[in-house]
Amino acid sequence: MGIGGMPKVRLESLNDEIESLKEKIDSLAKENETLKEYAARAEKDNIFEFAPDAMILFNKGGYIIDANRAFCTIVGKEIQDVIGHRLEGFIAEESLYKLNRQQELLEQGWPRKGNTPYQTR
Known part of the structure; x- marks a missing residue:
C-alpha cells in the first residue's frame, strides 16, 4: 500500500x-x-501593407527591399517593379541631398524617422 x-x-x-x-x-x-x-x-x-501613407524599406546601399501598396500606387508601379531598384529613382532631384544625409546618419548608427519627399520619374 x-x-x-x-x-x-x-x-x-x-x-x-x-x-x-x-x-x-x-x-x-x-x-x-x-x-x-x-x-x-x-x-x-x-x-505596413495597408497603411494609407507610402512606406518603403531599403538597405544600406539604397536598394528597396520592400514597399507598401500606397507607395506603389503613388509611383505607379507594381511591387515587383520597385523592389531591387535604388531609392534615388523615386526621389525628387532637389531632395537627394536630404536622402544622402539621412543615409550617412543611418550608417553612423543614428535612428531614422520621418518623411523623404519623392516623385515619380
Whole structure:
C-alpha cells in the first residue's frame, strides 16, 4: 500500500500521468508563444501593407527591399517593379541631398524617422 491507502501501482500511474500532463502544458505554452509571435508579425505586416501613407524599406546601399501598396500606387508601379531598384529613382532631384544625409546618419548608427519627399520619374 502507498500513501493514504492507495495502491503503489496506482500512485506510479498517477505520477506518470502528471508528468505527461506537465509535458503537454509545456508544449502548449511554447506553441502559444509561437502563435503570439506570428500574430505580432502578421499585425506589423498588415500595418505596413495597408497603411494609407507610402512606406518603403531599403538597405544600406539604397536598394528597396520592400514597399507598401500606397507607395506603389503613388509611383505607379507594381511591387515587383520597385523592389531591387535604388531609392534615388523615386526621389525628387532637389531632395537627394536630404536622402544622402539621412543615409550617412543611418550608417553612423543614428535612428531614422520621418518623411523623404519623392516623385515619380
